[in-house]
Amino acid sequence: MRYSNSFPKTKKETPSGAESVNHKLLVRAGFIDQLMSGSWTLLPFGFRVVNKINDIIREELNKTGAQELLMPLLHPKEIWNETGRWTTAQEIMYQLEKDKKEFGLSFTHEEIVVDLIRKHQLSPKDYPVKVYHFSTKFRHELRAKSGILRGREFMMKDLYSAHLTEDDMYKYYHQVIDAYLKIFKRLGLDAIVTEASGGVFTDKNSHEFQVLSEVGEDTIYHCECGKCDFSQNEEIFKGKVGDKCEGCNCKIVASKAIEVGNIFPLGTMYAQKMGAFYTDSDGSKKPIWLASYGIGPTRVLGTLVELFHDDKGIIWPESVSPFDVHLISLNDDQKCDKIYEKLQKEGVEVLYDDRQVGAGEKFADADLIGITHRLVVSQRNGEKIEYKNRCSEKSDLLSLEQVLKKLNHS
């Protein structure tokens, strides 16, 4: 991508009123744009990062045998009445009326998945069913806040699994916990699995994936040393800070954290209310066991910025950097054009700053945008290319071959 052709460009001024770091930097760097409170456009660069986040999620979920599909966002009232959630989830669900018919905008998809499964009259040997999608969620939050961290419309990956038995449900549930931990690790995040309540989803406990951060809205109580896996959300924690942790005997501390994922062992309630049964070998009808699993990719986007930035801009983890390299030409466009072509031929994703502007502006934008690898081509460097990592102060003069090696593209 030639930056001269890219929309939009960076901004020098931080948006008025913005306080949270992800809000300021993502807007300034041209990754997101606000339409109204809690509602954001993912601009091309922001969308690239979200797609990379999604690719990682997709890859790890597919390994668990899950299948990707896409479900609608406009739902009839009737299906929500089957479980009673049209009323119980009224506060969070956007509900509307058109031509005397009532509709809800999706804030989750349990009802839709259960409807899908019951329609298809599966045999016990067809279970478990594991399906997921990436789509917009609408939630009438009382207050949207913290940039893109809490919106009223946001992207979510939600996975649903249906099983014949509780044991099988929990078996897969734990498999998903492992997959999630791998996903967050690949995203550069240290997620803490935390016990929490089930909210409007279930009366069973759920598990949240929490990333420690001062800007987080949740408080979690977890083991000080981090060696054992004790961690509970404020809602269910019954002890107090300083108590001995059951697992490893060290102290329990309280920390602010951002919830980047949440999973729910839902049980048979949905199947019972909606009539999703399978016929057992003895001829009896039994309800299926359901679990659901969410990750908010747009919230992950904001979380990464909160965690990884400096006073100059964003520092993306390499795994989700919007481009592999940020190529800068300093008055050496002919040579740089060729390097740009070669890098592209090798499959490297390049953001090429070919604008006719001063060097300082190009460097400042590179720091703000935060792509992991920066390359500078100028007459001063001769045939060599200057390489610098976004999180390092020093740079090296390398040949194109050495650059490709550094990028793992040789």
Place this chain on the structure above:
RNA sequence: CGGGGUGUAGUGUAUCGGUAACAUGCAUCGUUCGGGACGAUGAGACACUGGGUUCAAUUCCCAGCACCCCGACCA
């Protein structure tokens, strides 16, 4: 929904009871060219909306709306 703050060119700000200035961005030109370089010219604003006070309101007062922050609430 309660509390606080802010609404002025695209963006960020200044100003003032007598209809608005600066920066940036945009356009044109020239000089520059390794950390947001310099000069010149130009376009760009019913000062959020409605009402009130006043000879006169962008400015003061009231209401509404929008956005941000705190709280309640929340995968």
